[in-house]
Amino acid sequence: PGPSLSTPHPPPRAPSMVSTEDPDTIEGSAWSREGAGAGGMAPPLPSGDAQHVGGRHMILRSEYIRLLEQALAGLGYPALASQLEAESGISMQPQVATDFRDAVLGGDWSSALALLPSLTASEGDASQARFLLTRQKYGECVARGDLAAALATLRCELAPLGVNRRVLHGLAGALVGARGGGGAPRAAPPRDALLAELQHLLPPSLLIPEGRLEELVEQALVAQAEACQYVNAPHPQQTLFADFQAGPEQLPTRCSQALDMHGDEVWALQFSHDGRFLASASKDGCALLWRVAPSGWVTYACHLTRSSSPVNTVAFSPDDAWVLTSGADGRVRLYTLPSGRLAHECSFAASAGGEFAVTAAAWFPDSTRLLAALLDKALYVVDVRGVTQRRLKQTQHVYDCAVSPDGGTLVSVGQDKRLRFHRLADGREASVGEAGAVTCLTPSSDGAFLLANLASAAIHLWPLGDMALPALPGDGEAPGEADPGGQAAGGQGSPDAPRPGDPLDHLAQAPLQEYRVGQAQHGRFVIRSAIGGYRNNFVASGGEEGAVHIWHRESGNLLEILKGHTGTVNAVAWNPVNHYLMASASDDKTIRIWVAPAARSGREDWP
Known part of the structure; x- marks a missing residue:
């Protein structure tokens, strides 16, 4: 469970909006570590084709390294991920994105809301994200039986967002049901599901979708299988060491x-x-x-x-x-x-x-x-x-x-x-x-x-x-x-x-x-x-x-x-x-x- 709503974490300083205009400047942007590498200096920015990896020069080196860091951490090797970050001078994601992710998964809703303006310049996406965060906060209050906090969230935070009336009535119904003793309150969705929903609203270059490298590998395997006209099984045996073939x-x-x-x-x-x-x-x-x-x-x-x-x-x-x-x-x-x-x-x-x-x-x-x-x-x-x-x-x-x-x-x-x-x-x-x-x-x-x-x-x-x-x-x-x-x-x-x-x-x-x-x-x-x-x-x-x-x-x-x-x-x-x-x-x-x-x-x- 997240921290108590009555004693929220103090909101972090509000950083300036991180630019995502030019992906080729990643090493020099807000998510390059200061003082990384030997002598406290980040390695020099590669130039020309050195900025890319792969024979077709389609993969930005900086993005590839960031995904490798995420994959290593996800596989349970955070020390190796940190070592790669130190050696390359490239952080997996900017600190504001890390803070936002930690706030969402930790249930620190005030900090997550405060960080939103630094993550997206789209007012429409920001409004939708505010609604999702506040709805999650409300749902967790109802689920743990804190009906006073739930009512305050509904009246003072959700209603001012201009939520559709039917949606607002539906949310209020959960509170009425809990007050009436109509059985155990329905559990709120897991926070990782909320984070995945928020990632669709925020720039992916800032908040990398979970398991992104694994998703790309699976997409390549699916594409190989679909390109073969003889595929006749839902999960054909495939290896990462050779292109898929069937006959x-x-x-x-x-x-x-x-x-x-x-x-x-x-x-x-x-x-x-x-x-x-x-x-x-x-x-x-x-x-x-x-x-x-x-x-x-x-x-x-x-x-x-x-x-x-x-x-x-x-x-x-x-x-x-x-x-x-x-x-x-x-x-x-x-x-x-x-x-x-x-x-x-x-x-x-x-x-x-x-x-x-x-x-x-x-x-x-x-x-x-x-x-x-x-x-x-x-x-x-x-x-x-x-x-x-x-x-x-x-x-x-x-x-x-x-x-x-x-x-x-x-x-x-x-x-x-x-x-x-x-x-x-x-x-x-x-x-x-x-x-x-x-x-x-x-x-x-x-x-x-x-x-x-x-x-x-x-x-x-x-x-x-x-x-x-x-x-x-x-x-x-x-x-x-x-x-x-x-x-x-x-x-x-x-x-x-x-x-x-x-x-x-x-x-x-x-x-x-x-x-x-x-x-x-x-x-x-x-x-x-x-x-x-x-x-x-x-x-x-x-x-x-x-x-x-x-x-x-x-x-x-x-x-x-x-x-x-x-x-x-x-x-x-x-x-x-x-x-x-x-x-x-x-x-x-x-x-x-x-x-x-x-x-x-x-x-x-x-x-």
């Missing part, structure tokens, strides 16, 4: 299994969101559920659908409580996990006026509703009990559909070669033209991207993301409530007022990237692609020639072509948890499981 061993390129329980062409497959299950759909009228071991080994679990009509879709709910199947018999069936037991069967005959094949189905993010597309030229919003909530008539047959990650916008493709967006909240529609007929859609696991497979053998990557109806100014505000500037809000938003930044007004007019599977024409075949790997860095797709292609998502570079199937590869799925695992489905009646050679490193349980 095809990071990608699922080795076929570990060929599953052959389907009796006809396999049309679709998908991994559950937790990576523990795989579902497959086939022309043979069956949908199968498979278990996926942590090792990547896949085993048969049970039959889901047994129908006389082909099954074209399998999809796990976002919470992995359900898996749905749909197909030519016009029904959507819901099965519970992990049992695979049939729970509900949705028939659309009454709403559609007859039996129509289900061409596509997708889940809403809440896992309580699903979207189904039928050949009656309509989209249906259905709950998990099979009750149709909405029927949205379309002007064409819908080939595939998806739901935006916020759950408010439907995306569909059909005969008119356009991506169509329909927002449920206000019924607004928008569309984007495509270069050809779109056969299917695949959203990324995080909803940020959408793959559109074209009949021309091209695959287009589109941005998706949230498309929620933007709030109007004043929405959700109580009448007369103060805005952040302290003025009264301008009343409630009108439903007819223009919506700022409507995502449907800013749809991308061209795809982010294009991937092409040779020059073949898919024609009527539906080829389902996948986005996967670490940070969804890769796109994978099958094709009519029986191979699986893997591209780097951002650059579009083709990385690998995997051969093994003897028929058209209709679908690819990438495990969302195990980035080293992928599956492909083919007309050759098999499902092939692909693993990355790097997955075997140090593990005997990998296939």
